[in-house]
Amino acid sequence: MRKQQGSQRGSTVMAVGMVLAAGVIAWLGGRGDQPVQTRAEASATLPGRAAAQEAQVAYRSVSHGGLPTRIVIPAAGIDAPVVEVGVVVEDGEARWETAWHAAGHHIDSAMPGQPGNMVITGHVSVADRRNAPVFATLDRVREGDEIVVYAGSAAYRYVVESIQVVDPDATEVLRSDARATVTLITCTRDLRHRLVVTGRLAGEVTPGDPA
Structure with a gap:
């Protein structure tokens, strides 16, 4: 068992x-x-x-370029240095300062070659003859023309996409988004409105380019 x-x-x-x-x-x-x-x-x-x-x-893929130092627009015969400008207060009112003998890069706007709206302003005429109207011929620019912005030895080519005349208080032209653009602003010849030229980044200029 x-x-x-x-x-x-x-x-x-x-x-x-x-x-x-x-x-x-x-x-x-x-x-x-x-x-x-x-x-x-x-x-x-x-x-x-x-x-x-x-x-x-x-x-x-994003540029590491520094502050803009020079702007060249062959079609308008423009070749000017670029300096930084900011907001100043005069008579109790805030306004953007104007560059002396140069174009002015709005210090809070994008850098050359980078995403965002790079805003550069310049005079169309000057009261002081020691100054320079660096954008006096900006109205010669047409769509498809090139704008070359230098940042030291680096240079970036933008192609003009739009040209418009706006009121002096049209702040929408300063807006920025993910696109890499440059916005050039000056007065119209009658000083009543603003001439605004906008270009889109087309690439970096190689050392062998004429610009």
């Missing part, structure tokens, strides 16, 4: 062992069908890492 019970126990243990072994083989076989990721591949698929890689690629 005891011998028969021992035989039954052995059969039961063997059956359980076979079931467990079959389960382990099936589990290992299922994992074998799946591709194995390396540590680098696994880390590259993490959301944070992927976003950082995309941002890094996008960042490399």
Whole structure:
């Protein structure tokens, strides 16, 4: 009787062992069908890492140019230095200061070659003869003409897309978005309105270019 019970126990243990072994083989076989990721591949698929890689690629496409130092518009015969201008208060009123013997880059606007609206202003006429009307011929510019803005030794070419005459308080021309643009502003010849020329970035000028 005891011998028969021992035989039954052995059969039961063997059956359980076979079931467990079959389960382990099936589990290992299922994992074998799946591709194995390396540590680098696994880390590259993490959301944070992927976003950082995309941002890094996008960042490399953005210019690291500094402040604008010179503007050249061949079609209008304009070649002038560029200096920084900001807001000044005169007689209790805030207004943008005007550059002396140069075009003025609005200090809070975009840099050459970078996304955003780079705003540059200049005189069409001057009361003081020691000053210079650097944008006196800006009205010669037409759509498709080139504007080259230098930042030290680097230079960036913009192509004129629009020319418009607006009221002096038309601040919408200063707005900025993700596009890389340049906005040139001066007075009309009768000094009653503003002449606004807008160009879109076309690329960096190579050293061999005539500009």
